[in-house]
Amino acid sequence: MSYGGITNEARTQPFVAEDAIPNAGYVLMPGTADQTAGLNLKVKLNNGSTEPVGFSYTSTKHPVTGVATANVQVGVTALIEGTEVEVPVVASNAKITQWDAIEIAAGGKVDKKDGAGWIVGHALEDKDATTAGYIRIRVCKYYAAS
Secondary structure, eight states: OOOOOOOOOOOOEEEEEEOOOOSSOOOOEOOOOOOBBBBBBBBEEEOSOOOOOOOOOOOOHHHHTOOSSSEEEEEEEEEOOOOOOEBOOOOOOOOOOOEEEEEGGGGGEEOOOOOOOEEEEEEOOOOOOTSSSSEEEEEEEEOOOO
């Protein structure tokens, strides 16, 4: 029975990752819908067009082999406005300058805003084109129409 109120005020919660997540910082989206409410909720790498639910706080790498695996628990950090995070950038990224809007790209990675899509934050540093790696952003989630 529920009486309302906060049920979990943690910034990071465990979810089951349907994809192998190689490192922290990947942008995630809801996983499959055939879930028991509140139990084993699933997430997967964002496809670039779905509303994000958080960032991976950890990887899904096996502690002994170091290989990222699917269908294991992963910590998911909430998209809390103003939080500073480092997120992976696509290999073919556009040149990013400080304060550019950062949108979700395929595979849970990000790139400079280019048209309509989900924005997850604004760049806190510059990044040359096609350099991949990670970029620091200030979280600010919204949908940009164009």
